[in-house]
Amino acid sequence: MSALKWGQGKGKGAAGPALFSLPLSFDHFVLPRVLRRPVRILARLGEGEFQAPRFSAAIVSAVLIASSGAYGAYLGGHADGIVQSITARTGFAVDQVKVVGNRQTSEIDILDRLELDGWTSLIGFDAEAARERIATLPWIEVAAVRKVYPHTLEVRVEERQAFALWQQGSDLSVIEKDGAVIAPFSGGKQVLLPLLIGAGAPAKAPEFLAKIEKYPDLATRIRGYVRVGDRRWDLKLDNGITVKLPEDGEDQALAELVGMDHDKGLLSRDIAAVDMRLSDRLVVQLTPEAVTQREAALNEKPKALKRKPETKI
Structure with missing residues (x-):
């Protein structure tokens, strides 16, 4: 039987195994299996029968030094750097x-x-x-x-999704649809975004631009959307014309503007502004060149009448 038993089959005066001169013999006592081998080695070590492997002292010292170094690195906060260095150099x-x-x-x-x-x-x-x-x-x-x-x-x-450019004074920023600023304007394809000008413009722009999209021909000609007093919009067109929309009734004003341009070419004339703020009338402001030409034409008309020869009967 391989179990380690002490005290069985021995006389009363028999000497049992000892560890460092201490008797380990107890009548009818069996050590657990896990402890048997370590106890045997300790017993042999105590009796001088066991010899440590060669270089064991050096190995134990190296392990001790390495453990101390690792613990010191951990306390000093250098453990991550050591791991990084070792693993980086191993592929x-x-x-x-x-x-x-x-x-x-x-x-x-x-x-x-x-x-x-x-x-x-x-x-x-x-x-x-x-x-x-x-x-x-x-x-x-x-x-x-x-x-x-x-x-x-x-x-x-x-x-993030860019919605428009927003100009405040000399600052020009790219904004999202909810008005949140993303980043300063940096050029490139960002120039194709709608240009909003003035305080309060980002908050009202999504709804207003949805109305403009109903008129593609007009939309392609708009270069800027100016929010005036956070109450109404001015449209800056590509030919320099400013369209002043009313505070209320934007939909009707836009429909009338597009209709007049389609029928009479209103937005292609030599004018500076179209004022639609009054509900009962439309006011057109001529450019300085157009005013000069008109005054010259009016002054020339009486002279032409005077030079007209009389007809004899």
Whole structure:
């Protein structure tokens, strides 16, 4: 039987096993299986029968020094740096970054938020912290950073939707449909966005621009939407004409404006402004050149009448 039993089959004066000169013999007592081997080794060590393996002292010392160093690095806050350094040099250094979904945001700005240093380990890289940094970029609405082992980072972003340009004094910004400012105007395709001018314009623009969309020919000619006193709109056309819409009845005024332009070419004439603020009349303001030409024509008319020869009967 392989079980370690002490006190069985031995005389009263028999000496049992001992550990460091301490008797370990108890009548009819069996050690648990887990403890049998360690106790045997300790017993042999105490009797001088067990010899430690070669270089065991050096190995134990190295383990002790390494453990002390690791603990010191942990207390000093350098553990992450050690892990980064070791894993980066064993094939896990980030050497490829894939960016998906960016249109207005440059890849350089995204890479800058990742804070890679050339020896950044994918294992120790904090993807959540990087995602939070990328989300602070002006155009980013949603960001996700994923590790693809052994050495790739994948960044997916969803950007905010530009609705219009908003001018306040000398400041020109890109805004969302709800009026939230995204970023300063930077040119490019942003010039194609509708231009809103004046305080209160962003709040009223979505509803008003939906009305303008009903008249595509007019919409293509508008270069600016000016909010006046946060009460009404002026339209700045591509040929310099200003259309002053009334405070109430915008839909009817727009329909009449488009009708007169279709029938009489109103918006193609040499005029400076069309004032529709009065409900019972429409006022047209001529350009300075048109005024000069009209005055000259009026002055020339009497002279022409005087030069007209009399007819003899």
